[in-house]
Amino acid sequence: MTAALTVNSARKAFGGLIAVNDVSFEVRRGELLGLIGPNGSGKTTMLNLISGALKPTSGEIMLEGRRISGLPAHAIARQGVARTFQLVRVLPSLDAEQNVMAGAVFGHVRSWGADARKTSRALLDRVGLGARAHMPVSAMTYIDQKRVELARALAANPRILLLDEWLAGLNPSELKIGISLVDELRREGRTIIMVEHVMDAIRSLCDRCVVMSSGRTIAQGGVEETLSDPEVVRAYLGDEDA
Numbered sequence: 001m002t003a004a005l006t007v008n009s010a011r012k013a014f015g016g017l018i019a020v021n022d023v024s025f026e027v028r029r030g031e032l033l034g035l036i037g038p039n040g041s042g043k044t045t046m047l048n049l050i051s052g053a054l055k056p057t058s059g060e061i062m063l064e065g066r067r068i069s070g071l072p073a074h075a076i077a078r079q080g081v082a083r084t085f086q087l088v089r090v091l092p093s094l095d096a097e098q099n100v101m102a103g104a105v106f107g108h109v110r111s112w113g114a115d116a117r118k119t120s121r122a123l124l125d126r127v128g129l130g131a132r133a134h135m136p137v138s139a140m141t142y143i144d145q146k147r148v149e150l151a152r153a154l155a156a157n158p159r160i161l162l163l164d165e166w167l168a169g170l171n172p173s174e175l176k177i178g179i180s181l182v183d184e185l186r187r188e189g190r191t192i193i194m195v196e197h198v199m200d201a202i203r204s205l206c207d208r209c210v211v212m213s214s215g216r217t218i219a220q221g222g223v224e225e226t227l228s229d230p231e232v233v234r235a236y237l238g239d240e241d242a
Ligand SMILES: Nc1ncnc2c1ncn2[C@@H]1O[C@H](COP(=O)(O)OP(=O)(O)OP(=O)(O)O)[C@@H](O)[C@H]1O
Pocket: 014, 017, 019, 037, 038, 039, 040, 041, 042, 043, 044, 045, 046, 086
């Protein structure tokens, strides 16, 4: 069966720094893959290569067997890749509902007007913001802006969802809610890549992990087996987020 996403020898150089160095992995349909590694190991750059925010220096990325690397970000979004950002990016002058509608209009399965509004309302309910649909996002807390961003990413029913540290910065009770929300997405069969430092979340949510260190993949496979790999333990030692 064709993988949902295939990354083949992806490489990204920023001048002399190779942020992603010959990385290859697959994400199966309906799988939640954890992309983990110490700070600066290349995880966000890898997500940027998939979403088209950056073009790979070499290598290729395929979505459902079709090459997406090299396409502009908006074309990749149309093909069905949606994401959230490590530092939330919302449209601050618009309200929550309008932000989510923007995802429905510009993404994979597009809808407009009343349809987009209906989708948007349902998703805002789902992320716990049903009562604040008309609040300007600039007046929302950071956590609520993250929820808006997740709803926006889901609005176009993407083929693959990229979560860049979506659980970071949550307090323990918010984290519990956040984990169960991602778990619900997983149970409904969504294909997700999650860049995350919260190890409890990795352990409870991921089907498999890919571990990066200094731009390279140092391990991939089942979560427990990967996290106990001596090279992974070594890569994390001394890293305060481990
Ligand atoms: N636009 C850029 N220009 C130059 N260097 C960059 C750029 N983006 C990332 N880098 C460098 O590439 C390396 C990998 O960064 P990246 O943000 O992908 O790591 P990360 O694993 O996501 O880190 P973190 O967990 O801290 O978010 C780092 O050394 C970073 O400084």
